[in-house]
Amino acid sequence: MAAPRRICVVGGGIIGSSTAFFLARLAQARALPVEITLVEGSSVAAGASGKAGGLLALDWHGPATASLAALSYRTHADLAAEFGGAQRWGYRQLDTLSISADCSGAKAARTRKLKGSDLFPWLNQDLVTGSDVLGTTDSTAQVHPEQFTTALVDEAKKLGVQLVYGTVDGLEQQQSGDAPYTLHITPLETTDPSPPRDANTPVRVSASRDCPSSLSADQVVIAAGPWTGELLKRLGLGRTAGRAKAIRGSRAHSVVIRPPKGKELPAQALFTSIKEKRGHAEPEIYNRPDGTSYACGPSDGSPLPTHASVVTVDDSAISSLLAQTAQLSPSHLSPEEGATVERRQACYLPVGSGDPVLGRVDGEEGKPSGVYVASGHSCWGICNGPGTGVVMAELLLDGKTSSADIDELLP
Template sequence: MTSPSSTQPAKRIVILGGGIAGISTAYYLSHSPSLPSGSSITIIEGTDIAAAASGKSGGFLAKDWHGAATASLSAMSYELHAELAGKYGGKEKWGYRVVDTLSITTDATRKTKKQPPLPWLPHDVHSSRSLGSTKTNAQVHPGQLTKFLADQVLFKPNTSLLIGRASSLSTSASSPPTHTIRVDTKGREEEVEADVVVIAAGPWTGGLAKDLLGEKVGLRLGVEGHRAHSVVIRTKEELSAHCLFTSMTMKDGSMGEPEVYARPDGTAYICGAGDNEPLPRTAAEVSPSSDAISKLHTQSRALSPLFDPANGAEIIAEQACFLPLATRGRPLVGKVPGIEGVYVGSGLSCWGITQGPGVGKCLAELILEGKVKSADISKLAP
């Protein structure tokens, strides 16, 4: 029997963005039996794979913490994370594991006789409650996962990575149309032709859409960036498999809400301290605020003495990334109206790692089969 993929014309697919959404789309396209023989996949990325939030976010996964518009996508994608980890050894390769999640309130200005819920927390935890268990919460190291999936794509024939920024897009009058993308690769221009274009450029999606598709479409695909800061600290003692959402009152009365994700590699990822710094042109130009980083260190050391270098802790990273926020308040996943062969997967906010594989699978189904079967993304249409 002849397979459908051998009878369909080959597709030239270009994906703009090397983060979790773009790489997951490339992965599920390249591994689909519906991909026509001879098809090519080109990933165009301005800096490097996982250079932005997909490499510097916390990697917390939640199955059922989502609103109606993204509930189906998130639950499906959460299961994909478990499936990928089981298939490729994610526990060893990108730190996949299920976790328990707590909400805790600390107050250094008031004494309490309560015992802390975890041995590595201080004695000023005034309250704690469970937010999720190992049945619905997990974690990954997002950069390691994204780079691993990229490797599963780029070893295949007719796949490539082009480092550069797409500067313009022109569309032929033929049916179906051919899209020609001009790419600036460090001062040298290249042209890439495509039958299918996927815009998955995280917080740069809105600006890129304006450049490539015009002001009107760009506004419709509005995605902006919000800078968030994080530190990664290696502790001398091992931490339990917990993620913490905190509300802290410091000794001087100041407040903080850092999130803490203990990782199986012996480090803790601690994030918070967002601001409205303008989005730079590329991920390579993102840098953290020294004040925000200092605040995170102060909060982390107040939260647990294990995070203090005086007690043997090692600071591994001090960093920032921009979360992609869709201006309409929910992600953009699907066909771009009025332009044949152009799709978008972006605006996933803080849930990019949870939802990334699901976005990739849904877009692969839509591109190759004409409809999405794995999740209900009807409320996410651009």
């Protein structure tokens, strides 16, 4: 029998988790001897994959990602049907609206009822100045990102994927031996010594006993989110990584609010445009099946920390978000009216030169390598994660993709 192919996926967010899961599924379907290891430096879904909004959109994407997005939207629905996604990770279809509002304190000049206001009776009708439908249950849906990513890892482990916790510090190409690459890993030895900023933030569990100091691999996938660019350079791949070396982090804040008892939220996502006394704001609000509402604000240029477990929160950004949501919906989202703020959090979105980067990185002198990149999805990681997992599995096992066109997404 042929020796099993060994594949290491670096990064336990939605992209790495999806890649590991679909790799294991495709290998099993074809009876291929493949050993898959998922390496995570903090905890599964520790970054944006645990703190994003979770909106899924079918046809909001540009030409380069349209095929991938369509595949991913279908795959989300298929996974939910197969694994009970409605119960396990809050999958549901929903309406998506754009809302404009004047929170500057000026008197509304409206003389008649705003058209379409029946769609959002939970909002402050005195402040809403305009609305439009961006998506319906035919084209937009949602998941709870942390629950979805964690569930994918659980299913991947059932298929034989090994999960280890540690930081990849080096990549050595072997000139001889049974595998061309050795990954050098520093095990995650202790929990984060600093207390979490939010009582709901998961505690980082020690996992040094589960992580070897090195791993042998025939193929390596770098799916490290906003840390991808730095990691590629640290591993000596910066010169040949193409667009991937530019992937970096952009910090975004968010809150999760539970309305007062008896106040229910409709299955809606809102993209808002708010006029304030001293400027303009555009928070996004996603109501979830668990009865909570998630709201996120703009990103900033705060430096990327070493790990997702030590991301800091700007209290002023959280205060602004809470003030905006409370004005938009005082009856449902205002702490002064009995709403509870369950999470105050921040994460770093993986951004780069525009579109995500999917594919194999060149070796020295343009020679093919066994190193691949799957990162740079910005705010669309959860949306396009499953599709990315499918095409990366095909690339790794077949050398080409058949489920989506990613020609414009190559490194």
